[in-house]
Amino acid sequence: MITCLGDIFRPEAGVATVRLLRRLGVQVEFPEGQTCCGQPFFNSGYPKHAQDVARHTIEVFERVAVDAIVVPSGSCAAMVKVEYPALFHDDAQWHGRATELASRAHELTDFLVNVLGRDDVGASFRGKVTYHFACHLRTLGLKDEAVRLIRAIRGVEYVPLEGLEDCCGFGGSFAVRFPEISGAIVHDKALAIVRTGADAVVATDAGCLMNIAGRLHRIGSNVRALHLVEILA
Amino acid sequence: MSTTYAQHEHTDFTGASLEALETPTLQSALARLGVTLAAGNRAAWGALPGSDELRERARQIKDDALARLDELLVQTEDAVRRAGGYVHWASDVAEARRIVLEIARERGVKCIVKSKSMTTEEIHLNPALEEAGIEVVETDFGEYIAQAAKQRPSHLVAPIIHMTVEQVAEVLSNHLKQDLPPDASTLAKAARAALREKFRTADMGITGANFVVAETGTICIISNEGNARLTSTVPPIHLAIAGIEKVIPRLADLPVFLKLLARAATGQKMSVYTSLITGPRREGNRESAVGSSVENAAASGALLPTAGSLFPELDGPREFHLIFLDNGRTKILGSSYRESLYCIRCGACLNACPVYRKVGGHAYGGVYAGPIGAVLTPLYDGLPDYPLLPHASSLCGACQTACPLKIAIPHMLVHLREDLHRESEMVEAESLIYSLCKLGLRWPRLYRIGAWLTTRLFGGRAGGWFKSLPGPFAGWTHARDFPAPARRTFREQWESLNGESDRGAKP
Numbered sequence: 001m002i003t004c005l006g007d008i009f010r011p012e013a014g015v016a017t018v019r020l021l022r023r024l025g026v027q028v029e030f031p032e033g034q035t036c037c038g039q040p041f042f043n044s045g046y047p048k049h050a051q052d053v054a055r056h057t058i059e060v061f062e063r064v065a066v067d068a069i070v071v072p073s074g075s076c077a078a079m080v081k082v083e084y085p086a087l088f089h090d091d092a093q094w095h096g097r098a099t100e101l102a103s104r105a106h107e108l109t110d111f112l113v114n115v116l117g118r119d120d121v122g123a124s125f126r127g128k129v130t131y132h133f134a135c136h137l138r139t140l141g142l143k144d145e146a147v148r149l150i151r152a153i154r155g156v157e158y159v160p161l162e163g164l165e166d167c168c169g170f171g172g173s174f175a176v177r178f179p180e181i182s183g184a185i186v187h188d189k190a191l192a193i194v195r196t197g198a199d200a201v202v203a204t205d206a207g208c209l210m211n212i213a214g215r216l217h218r219i220g221s222n223v224r225a226l227h228l229v230e231i232l233a
Numbered sequence: 234m235s236t237t238y239a240q241h242e243h244t245d246f247t248g249a250s251l252e253a254l255e256t257p258t259l260q261s262a263l264a265r266l267g268v269t270l271a272a273g274n275r276a277a278w279g280a281l282p283g284s285d286e287l288r289e290r291a292r293q294i295k296d297d298a299l300a301r302l303d304e305l306l307v308q309t310e311d312a313v314r315r316a317g318g319y320v321h322w323a324s325d326v327a328e329a330r331r332i333v334l335e336i337a338r339e340r341g342v343k344c345i346v347k348s349k350s351m352t353t354e355e356i357h358l359n360p361a362l363e364e365a366g367i368e369v370v371e372t373d374f375g376e377y378i379a380q381a382a383k384q385r386p387s388h389l390v391a392p393i394i395h396m397t398v399e400q401v402a403e404v405l406s407n408h409l410k411q412d413l414p415p416d417a418s419t420l421a422k423a424a425r426a427a428l429r430e431k432f433r434t435a436d437m438g439i440t441g442a443n444f445v446v447a448e449t450g451t452i453c454i455i456s457n458e459g460n461a462r463l464t465s466t467v468p469p470i471h472l473a474i475a476g477i478e479k480v481i482p483r484l485a486d487l488p489v490f491l492k493l494l495a496r497a498a499t500g501q502k503m504s505v506y507t508s509l510i511t512g513p514r515r516e517g518n519r520e521s522a523v524g525s526s527v528e529n530a531a532a533s534g535a536l537l538p539t540a541g542s543l544f545p546e547l548d549g550p551r552e553f554h555l556i557f558l559d560n561g562r563t564k565i566l567g568s569s570y571r572e573s574l575y576c577i578r579c580g581a582c583l584n585a586c587p588v589y590r591k592v593g594g595h596a597y598g599g600v601y602a603g604p605i606g607a608v609l610t611p612l613y614d615g616l617p618d619y620p621l622l623p624h625a626s627s628l629c630g631a632c633q634t635a636c637p638l639k640i641a642i643p644h645m646l647v648h649l650r651e652d653l654h655r656e657s658e659m660v661e662a663e664s665l666i667y668s669l670c671k672l673g674l675r676w677p678r679l680y681r682i683g684a685w686l687t688t689r690l691f692g693g694r695a696g697g698w699f700k701s702l703p704g705p706f707a708g709w710t711h712a713r714d715f716p717a718p719a720r721r722t723f724r725e726q727w728e729s730l731n732g733e734s735d736r737g738a739k740p
Contacts, residue, residue: 002723004674008684009716011723018730030727035680041667043628045650049671056675135629163267167587171627176708178247178625183712184254184591185627214713217698 001061001071001080001105004036005206013206016233017072017108020123023233024116033060039079043172047087051094054084058097061104068115069105072229074136074205077107082139107137108229109145109204120152125231127199128157132189132212133165134205146204146228153231159196163188170211183215190215193223200224202231239384239395239595246621249596258397263590270391271584273500274635281496291493291638294486295575298447299566305447305480306557312450316512316543318553326356329558333358333439333472334365336554340470342367342436346428348454348461349373350441351389351578352474352558354600355613358439369439370431372460377424381408387594387602389580390498395593428460438464438550442475443494443577445555446484451511452555453487455494455504462508471513471550477557478574490577493637497579513553517545561613569648573608575638582632582642588625597622604632604642611649616656623649684722692720 002014021028038053057080061069071077084098112118131150137143150158169175169185189212193201201216201223203209213225238249253259278284298305310320323329337345345367347353359380362369371380375392379385382404386392393401402415405423413423440461442452452473454461465471481487487509495501565574583589583603594602598619599610607622616623623646632642654664673679698714701707709715 004680004684007723008687008718011719011721011726014723015726015730019733030724030731032724032727033677035674035677038674041671043647043650044663044667045623045647045652045654046664046667046671047651049667052671053674060677135627135631138630138634165631166267167627167629167631169587169627171629174624174627176706177621178250178588179708179711180254181250181588181591181625182627182708185587186713210716211713214698214709214715217714218712 001034001037001057001069001076002030003071003073003076003206005210006073009210010206010227013072013227013229016227016229017070020121020229020233021070024112024118024121026116029064029066031060031064033063037076037079039075039083040172042079042083042087050083051087054087054098055094058084058094058101061101062097067104068111069101070108070111071105072108072204072227073207074107074134074140074142075207077105077110078136078139080105081107107140107142107204109137109149110140110142112232113145113148119148121149121232123152123232124154124156126155128159128197129153129231130159130161130193130196130198130201131164131228132161132168132193132201132203132208134203134208135165135167136205138165146202149228149232150202156231159198161196161201162192168208168211170207172207175211182211186211186215187219190219190221194219194221198223200226200231202226202228204228238598239382239387242385242600243598244618246596246598246619246625249598250592250625253592253596258400259395259593260591262395262397263593266394266584266590270499270580271635274497274581274584277496277500277502281492284496287489287492288637288639291489292575294481294489295638298481299478299571299574302477302480302566305482306477308447309445309450309480309555312448313512313553313555314450316450316553317515318450318512318555321554321556322559323356323556324559326558326560329356329474329556329560330358330361332556333474334361336470336472337362337367337437338365340436340552342470344368344370344431344435345437345439346370346372346431346435346464346468347376347439348441348456348464349376349392350439350474351386351600352441352476353439354386355476355560356474356558358474370428370435372428372432372458372464373456374421374424374458374460377428378404381405385595385600388583389578389601389603391580395595432463432467435468437470437472438466438468439472439474440465442473442479442555444487444490445475445480446482446487447480448483449511451484451509453491454508454510455491455506456508457499457501457505459506462506465508465510466549469550470552470554471510472554472556473510474556474558477559477562478576494577494579497577497581497635497637510549510553511543512546513551514549515543515546565612570608570612570645572638572640573605573612573645575640576605576609577638579637581635581637582640585631585635587627587629587631592625597625604646605636605640608642608645608649616649616652620653623647623653681724684724688718688720688722688725692718 006014018028038050042050081102088094088098168189169182175182209225313320321332359369371377378393387395399415402413406413444453495504582605586604589603597606601609611619626646628643694717697717701710
């Protein structure tokens with residue numbers, strides 16, 4: 001599942017995901033009917049709309065016979081794994097179908113570390129790298145999977161980020177509704193990133209990356225904001 | 234903050250939060266939260282073996298207690314009466330105030346000492362008492378300062394977290410007409426000296442209750458300063474106010490919550506003072522009664538003597554009153570916000586919240602601040618008055634992770650957003666946009682055209698970064714640039730990517 005933000009704003013993360021998975025011996029399909037997971041509707045309080053989009057996503061992925069659905073975005077993965085079944089709690093048929101999809105869906109780092117059992121994916125990247133923990137990984141019960149992957153990359157010097165697990169202030173419509181508050185939160189995050197002296201900050205969510213990169217660019221920092229998979233591929 | 238946002242409740246979240254962001258003293262005070270209270274909370278969970286099981290256990294107890302709340306409340310009333318106390322029922326804030334005022338008037342009360350209680354804030358007790366000509370003195374150090382500064386508490390357990398020590402010194406110097414230095418220990422000593430006299434002479438002590446135990450009619454109050462113990466024992470009348478959701482079934486359930494509350498609030502293993510109060514003083518011969526009571530207690534398996542065999546208690550107030558406040562809680566009980574009644578008011582969600590840590594407690598406008606406040610204030614005081622609070626969250630989930638009861642605060646905020654669409658007409662335009670987007674997402678061909686158009690129109694434009702966006706998206710570029718979309722979507726690249734695999738890894 002490539003996600004809508006990934007499709008339009010960060011296709012390089014999708015490309016990197018495909019190449020990495022293939023390198024690890026995984027056969028990859030891309031069901032072209034997929035659009036968006038419906039998270040914006042769910043978060044904004046439109047559960048009926050979210051259900052409609054979820055039904056579409058479920059149908060699209062039911063049509064492909066694959067063992068796992070890999071999502072290179074924590075928030076979309078959380079939407080599918082946690083919220084889809086809950087959205088259909090009073091509809092037995094769709095609840096079952098949602099649960100089936102949820103059981104096959106994995107956030108990318110979860111899939112690499114916990115399903116494939118690979119901390120070391122054979123990547124190399126030259127430079128000092130810091131990492132921002134995307135909030136939805138917490139929803140998924142994930143902990144240090146990404147850090148383990150980063151530490152195993154050849155040539156990387158990993159610098160832990162102060163306030164690693166603090167939200168970057170994105171929050172979808174939150175960033176637009178409360179620009180000053182969101183801006184103040186992401187400013188703190190950008191400063192913490194700059195203080196590490198890293199060449200690049202990596203994260204696992206296109207939303208966080210858009211926010212963090214946008215602030216880094218605004219304050220004239222040359223720290224690159226990359227999807228983790230871009231340095232794993 | 235020196236303005237009215239700190240003094241009076243309000244519904245101007247936007248104005249108050251903007252002012253908060255521009256107040257340097259507040260920002261430096263809030264910035265410490267992440268490394269003080271929030272870090273203490275995280276460390277405390279880490280250091281407590283089986284903390285997750287304990288938190289689950291607490292959830293079960295609350296779930297059970299709420300499922301038979303009616304029965305437990307009646308049980309509590311019986312137990313308090315047997316112990317010689319009075320129980321009063323207040324369906325709303327006005328009734329709660331009326332009950333307190335009646336009790337105070339009938340007994341000629343002129344001066345009241347109070348220990349920290351958010352429930353008394355909820356019913357706006359102090360202004361009502363003052364209007365009736367009764368002196369009220371807050372005795373928690375932070376509340377004492379807040380009262381002197383004519384401000385509202387800005388945090389559930391750290392009421393003046395928004396102030397610097399210099400500001401506290403200024404407030405206290407003015408209040409006590411002394412020249413006090415900005416030194417925490419000196420300030421605390423000055424306040425204590427002034428408060429001792431109030432404790433000695435007050436006619437009534439008012440407290441909240443952290444927990445109310447149904448089987449024994451015992452209220453439990455915890456504090457770090459000892460003021461709750463003085464408030465509840467020195468004056469001749471003790472009046473406690475508790476929300477009906479504070480009831481737990483058994484005394485044996487209490488340790489579960491005591492272990493969680495102090496860790497969640499301050500990172501302490503236990504608060505300095507834990508008071509268990511069962512009724513007022515009781516005359517009798519302590520020596521002879523103790524033996525028989527202990528036997529009875531042992532026989533019933535209870536830690537405290539059961540009905541009819543209460544220990545004599547020669548100290549404490551002559552009268553004990555317990556007021557149970559509903560104020561909308563019964564309605565919440567049967568709703569999707571039921572879990573909000575699990576809240577034990579520890580403040581852990583505030584300390585963990587990125588939004589609270591930027592805007593502080595006064596910005597939220599109601600009595601309860603932070604993530605749980607963004608749920609409780611609309612529920613207690615009306616969603617139409619607080620339409621922004623459910624949105625004042627990035628839904629990062631740090632609140633739920635920090636919460637000792639794991640309350641699903643983000644879910645409740647999302648649910649409130651849904652309720653908002655039903656109760657407000659303001660959002661019709663937004664609703665239309667969402668409906669149109671949904672249509673596009675249900676039809677892959679439409680989505681594909683939209684994505685293609687976006688990349689062709691804007692892909693790689695403006696050197697890759699837009700400095701300002703129009704209309705509803707203008708907020709984004711207030712503090713950050715917006716990345717231009719890619720020149721080609723992923724799906725356009727899929728075919729060539731697939732070709733790669735034909736030559737490469739695909740078996």
